[in-house]
Amino acid sequence: MSVQVKPTYEPLNELTVLDVVKPLDFFDASEQNQLHVREIGDGNLNLVFHIESALSKKAVIVKQALPYAKVVGESWPLTLDRARIESEALIKEAESVPHLVPKVLYSDSTLAVTVMEDLSDHVILRKGLIEGQIYPKLASDIGTFAAKTAFYSSDFYLHPFEKKEQVKRFSNPELCKITEDLVFTDPFFNIETNDFPAELQSEVDVIWNDTELLKEVAQLRLSFLTKAEVLLHGDLHSGSIFVKGDSTKVIDPEFAFYGPAGFDIAHFIANLALNHLSQNAHAKEPFHRETLQTYLLETIEKTWKTYRETFTALWNEKATDPFAKIDGVLENFLEKTFQEAIGFAGCEIIRRTIGLAHVADLDSIPKKEVELFYKKTALELGVKLIKNQRKLTNITELTDWIRGA
Structure with missing residues (x-):
């Protein structure tokens, strides 16, 4: 035998x-x-x-x-x-x-x-965006993905025993430590894993010595460490999304864990913001550049609108939380989610510019002086988002800031 x-x-x-x-x-x-x-x-x-x-x-x-x-x-x-x-x-x-x-x-x-x-008939979103492609379903798909996965994994829907069991199953300390370091810690200190051109040193020094900024980052990091609100993808950037004209597929959730509700959508928004900046260099024809940048900002706005509307509909229909019918409870949750997402997006923009893992959107700009200009602009935008996260009340204020960067 x-x-x-x-x-x-x-x-x-x-x-x-x-x-x-x-x-x-x-x-x-x-x-x-x-x-x-x-x-x-x-x-x-x-x-x-x-x-x-x-x-x-x-x-x-x-x-x-x-x-x-x-x-x-x-x-x-x-x-x-x-x-x-x-x-x-x-x-x-x-x-x-x-x-x-x-x-x-x-x-x-x-x-x-x-x-x-197999998703070989799709392309990585980052590559498609750099090449100037437009995906009409992207915003509604990502807003729906983020809202539904958040609601159905939250205390607003799950029995407390099931929710806590899910938190245990998706405990992911090693990959969360990578995020803690690469997103929230290393870019804000003189750490050897950081990677940026020497020409950016003066801008980086300003970030490392900005006490007001660092206090805000510390609070965002604490939220990442301690808030087990919803099951997150954990790494929802434009390299973790496959697209074609009529299809969107979110891939690679190996960083999945229970964390703050605004974290996933923040990373998606931040990476679109970086692509918006880079199109000033990548788009060769002015009219096409304007079309692409308008599309990117509209995508950010529609993604959050879809998230908010989808989450609200699920809340009204399926929430089991005893406070779900109390006026203002949902609005308070969504407001905090939105404002914290702005801060998380700022951290993502900064770390993708001077941290260990960059984005091709900026790094593939052919002229060095142009690349440096937009990386400096990205750092300014990231700092602005972190410092002003609680001042924004709607998504168009955010896209106005990105447009003006």
């Missing part, structure tokens, strides 16, 4: 990944020896394989977490449990917005593997 030995973790390659996929019967028997494999990952934390049948052209994606950050190497160890968190987050998100996330086809926590639907 043979004993089946459970697999142990080891990084996959273009040969061994087939040993994972073939037994799952995604492909017919006639296709098993006609599978084409490509390693397509370009991130810092994972291996990603595209597996396609040469016969039917049916394809799947296999994502495997690495036990370290590729950008640094084995000296920066990471938990493999983030693969479980990512898979469970996608499944949880699909309960409320199945059309906005990739389908999970299989997962294995020992191998830290998730097999999911």
Whole structure:
């Protein structure tokens, strides 16, 4: 009698990944020896394989977490449990917005593997925006995604026992520590992982020595550390969204955790704001630039409007909180969410400009002096948002500030 030995973790390659996929019967028997494999990952934390049948052209994606950050190497160890968190987050998100996330086809926590639907007909939003593309459904899709995943994971909807159990399941300390450091700490101090041109040193020194600013960042960081309000994607920037004309898919929720409600939408807004700045350099024709920048600002406005309206509708129909029917409770929550989101967006803008992980929107500007100008402008905008987060009362005030940056 043979004993089946459970697999142990080891990084996959273009040969061994087939040993994972073939037994799952995604492909017919006639296709098993006609599978084409490509390693397509370009991130810092994972291996990603595209597996396609040469016969039917049916394809799947296999994502495997690495036990370290590729950008640094084995000296920066990471938990493999983030693969479980990512898979469970996608499944949880699909309960409320199945059309906005990739389908999970299989997962294995020992191998830290998730097999999911192929989205090769989509493009990464950041790339599309830099190239000047417009996506009409983007705002309504992201506003709906953020609102529904927030409401259905909140104390306003869940029984307290279920909510607290979910908080435990999505406890993600190692990846949260990355965010704590890279978004809220390192860019505001003289830390060696920061990365910026020497020409920005005087602007960076001003940030590092601005006590008023640092007090606000400290409060935002504390909110990130302590508020377990809703289940967040945790890294909802324009590199975590796949798009095509009639479809939006939010991917890569390995940073998922329970945190402050404004955090996800803040990162989306911040990355659109950075693209808005960069279009001054990327868009070659003035009329097209104006069209793109108007679209980006309208997308920010519509995203928040959709979030607010969707969350409000769910609250009115399905909230179980005993205070849900009290006038002003919902409005107070949304106001605090909005204002805190502005502060979080400011932190994201600053860290994407002088921290460890940049955005191609700014870094791909071909002329150095132009790149420096817009990076200085981005820092000014980030500081302004953080310092004035509680002064803004509606989304058009925010887009006016971005427009004037």
